[in-house]
Amino acid sequence: MGRIVLDQVSKCFGDVEVIPPLDLTIEDGEFAVFVGPSGCGKSTLLRMIAGLEDLTSGAIAIDGEDVTEVPPSKRGLAMVFQSYALYPHMTVRKNIGFPLRMEKMGQAEIDKRVETASQSLNLTDYLDRKPGQLSGGQRQRVAIGRAIVRDPSAFLFDEPLSNLDAALRVGMRLEISEMHARMKTTMIYVTHDQVEAMTMADKIVVLQAGVIEQVGSPLDLYHKPQNVFVAGFIGSPKMNLFSGPEAAKHGAHTIGIRPEHTDVNTTDGMWEGRVGVAEHLGSDTFIHIHDTGLADMLTVRITGDIAVKHGDKIFLTPQADQIHKFDAQGLRIE
Amino acid sequence: MPDRKLPRLLQAPAVLLLLVWMLVPLGMTLYFSFIRYVLNNLRHPEWTTPSPSNWRGFGNYQFVLNSKDFLLAIQNSLFIVCSILFLTVTLGILIAVLINKAFPGQGIVRVLLISPFFVMPAVNAVLWINMILDPVLGLQGIAVSGINDVVDGLRQAPVLGSFFSLWPEFEPISFRATQTSAIAVIMMVTWQWTPFAVLIFMTSLQSEDQQQKEAAVLDGAGTWSQFRFLTLPHLGRPIAIVVMIQAIFHLSLYAEIEIVSRGNGNKNLPYLIGEFANNNIGAASATGIFAVILANIVAIFLLRAVGKTLME
Numbered sequence: 001m002g003r004i005v006l007d008q009v010s011k012c013f014g015d016v017e018v019i020p021p022l023d024l025t026i027e028d029g030e031f032a033v034f035v036g037p038s039g040c041g042k043s044t045l046l047r048m049i050a051g052l053e054d055l056t057s058g059a060i061a062i063d064g065e066d067v068t069e070v071p072p073s074k075r076g077l078a079m080v081f082q083s084y085a086l087y088p089h090m091t092v093r094k095n096i097g098f099p100l101r102m103e104k105m106g107q108a109e110i111d112k113r114v115e116t117a118s119q120s121l122n123l124t125d126y127l128d129r130k131p132g133q134l135s136g137g138q139r140q141r142v143a144i145g146r147a148i149v150r151d152p153s154a155f156l157f158d159e160p161l162s163n164l165d166a167a168l169r170v171g172m173r174l175e176i177s178e179m180h181a182r183m184k185t186t187m188i189y190v191t192h193d194q195v196e197a198m199t200m201a202d203k204i205v206v207l208q209a210g211v212i213e214q215v216g217s218p219l220d221l222y223h224k225p226q227n228v229f230v231a232g233f234i235g236s237p238k239m240n241l242f243s244g245p246e247a248a249k250h251g252a253h254t255i256g257i258r259p260e261h262t263d264v265n266t267t268d269g270m271w272e273g274r275v276g277v278a279e280h281l282g283s284d285t286f287i288h289i290h291d292t293g294l295a296d297m298l299t300v301r302i303t304g305d306i307a308v309k310h311g312d313k314i315f316l317t318p319q320a321d322q323i324h325k326f327d328a329q330g331l332r333i334e
Numbered sequence: 335m336p337d338r339k340l341p342r343l344l345q346a347p348a349v350l351l352l353l354v355w356m357l358v359p360l361g362m363t364l365y366f367s368f369i370r371y372v373l374n375n376l377r378h379p380e381w382t383t384p385s386p387s388n389w390r391g392f393g394n395y396q397f398v399l400n401s402k403d404f405l406l407a408i409q410n411s412l413f414i415v416c417s418i419l420f421l422t423v424t425l426g427i428l429i430a431v432l433i434n435k436a437f438p439g440q441g442i443v444r445v446l447l448i449s450p451f452f453v454m455p456a457v458n459a460v461l462w463i464n465m466i467l468d469p470v471l472g473l474q475g476i477a478v479s480g481i482n483d484v485v486d487g488l489r490q491a492p493v494l495g496s497f498f499s500l501w502p503e504f505e506p507i508s509f510r511a512t513q514t515s516a517i518a519v520i521m522m523v524t525w526q527w528t529p530f531a532v533l534i535f536m537t538s539l540q541s542e543d544q545q546q547k548e549a550a551v552l553d554g555a556g557t558w559s560q561f562r563f564l565t566l567p568h569l570g571r572p573i574a575i576v577v578m579i580q581a582i583f584h585l586s587l588y589a590e591i592e593i594v595s596r597g598n599g600n601k602n603l604p605y606l607i608g609e610f611a612n613n614n615i616g617a618a619s620a621t622g623i624f625a626v627i628l629a630n631i632v633a634i635f636l637l638r639a640v641g642k643t644l645m646e
């Protein structure tokens with residue numbers, strides 16, 4: 001259980017409106033990801049759902065019950081913080097058991113639940129250590145353990161992986177996804193890493209300056225971005241966006257083409273340019289192309305490799321059915 | 335290890351100076367405690383110069399142990415130090431937690447809170463014993479006579495009067511008396527040293543992790559649980575520091591004891607040393623050695639206790 005409904009929720013810090021009134025529904029069992037640039041209000045929104053931040057206006061309902069005035073601990077939510085926020089003076093065992101101890105649960109039951117949680121998170125060997133004696137990944141696991149023992153109706157994650165190194169991040173990403181598949185509990189996950197967003201989410205909520213730009217499944221956002229911001233934000237490398245006569249030819253104010261939807265040729269094509277930096281990743285090559293007269297720089301992505309050097313002439317041809325068109329307000333034209 | 339030589343060499347003067355600073359007085363105290371050494375003795379003029387020929391063995395120690403004030407001095411030392419520690423740490427934590435919240439006039443309040451620490455101990459003692467605790471002229475005397483006046487007035491009241499006539503006249507307490515002078519010392523030193531504790535605890539509280547608190551709130555911890563399970567362990571080390579430093583300072587209290595009652599019924603070890611040192615340097619030195627031993631026991635005991643209870 002854990003259907004979360006935000007109704008005209010807004011937040012001001014003093015005179016600054018960080019989040020203008022917004023509506024959002026997160027279905028029971030859904031994995032929702034909030035993405036957006038730094039400072040767009042992702043954490044603030046999450047903290048408002050958790051109850052750590054008061055609402056300026058609006059209401060939040062969990063499972064149909066208005067919880068706007070309910071204190072954080074009574075909302076049945078568990079949160080995992082970016083800095084882990086473990087209790088440094090307690091052992092891992094005590095850390096994980098702390099929420100249960102606060103519920104005045106019997107010691108035997110606490111031990112049992114801590115045991116189960118630590119087994120599923122591979123923490124059994126570390127139960128008697130203090131957080132200071134653990135690696136970043138292990139600390140993260142303890143933080144997750146502390147969240148799952150409570151059997152919450154929803155999990156809230158605020159950039160839980162951003163302090164981990166790249167390899168560990170991939171591993172933990174999978175673990176959290178598996179955890180979601182197993183427990184089928186609602187999860188709200190904040191990140192600015194769009195790979196995390198694309199790979200984990202059932203539903204992505206793209207935010208900019210506190211405004212929801214688009215809500216949809218990862219592929220929805222990829223194939224049908226509702227506006228220029230989402231088009232530029234989702235996808236890596238970024239979509240090439242430009243306006244001008246070339247866009248007018250397609251009857252749009254702005255058009256966009258993804259790097260991977262552009263064919264490259266050294267002899268002929270629709271647009272001509274000069275090769276800048278080429279990033280060889282082995283499986284893929286990203287080529288930055290200048291002097292096209294369309295935009296400062298276009299990026300294309302080709303599978304495998306191509307024999308071009310810095311300064312070479314190069315021709316591009318966009319795949320016609322993959323061109324995204326936007327009007328003067330930046331909204332998508334079908 | 336040739337690369338270690340230079341640093342060692344450069345450290346040497348400081349280490350040497352420290353050793354001399356500590357070892358020479360300690361050595362002299364030890365030496366004097368084993369010989370007969372008095373400032374004035376007509377029958378044995380040879381005792382007035384320290385020399386190994388006046389060897390007395392453990393005689394001085396025996397003399398001190400058998401003197402009627404020794405046990406009282408040890409008891410009093412411990413009583414005074416432990417009471418002050420308990421009071422300053424408790425009050426210090428309470429005040430630090432209280433003023434850690436943001437409120438208007440915070441800066442002024444903090445400065446005022448720290449100010450007792452800048453008063454000289456002797457001045458502190460004179461102020462307290464004469465202006466506050468004096469049974470006639472001090473605040474205490476005025477307050478007690480004020481209450482008595484009010485009760486007197488109420489005795490005339492129509493119905494309640496009969497109830498108030500059952501009340502006794504309040505007597506002001508003399509803090510120079512044998513039984514109460516230690517209490518007076520504890521009060522004045524607590525007043526002076528609580529700011530020190532507040533200062534240290536306050537800086538420590540400001541470094542407390544707010545996200546841990548938020549996590550605890552979500553975990554269902556109330557204000558008391560947050561204090562007990564997060565703040566108090568976080569303060570463990572600063573508490574140990576405050577206890578250590580204060581134990582060292584208060585085991586050697588002297589000015590307050592002298593001013594309150596001239597040691598009347600309220601001696602501690604340093605005061606006893608002072609009394610012996612009027613003439614009997616040997617006995618004073620032996621008492622000094624006892625004081626060193628006591629200080630070490632107290633330090634070890636206190637550190638253990640603080641470490642155990644707070645840091646689990």
Ligand SMILES: Nc1ncnc2c1ncn2[C@@H]1O[C@H](COP(=O)(O)OP(=O)(O)OP(=O)(O)O)[C@@H](O)[C@H]1O
Pocket residue numbers: 013018036037038039040041042043044045192
């Ligand atoms: N306590 C506060 N007082 C005033 N302004 C705040 C406060 N907390 C956040 N803000 C402002 O609200 C905006 C949103 O902050 P928030 O932390 O939600 O951003 P975010 O999307 O989580 O960013 P990041 O990805 O960098 O974590 C920011 O402009 C920030 O400056």
Ligand SMILES: [Mg+2]
Pocket residue numbers: 042043044
């Ligand atoms: Mg954030």
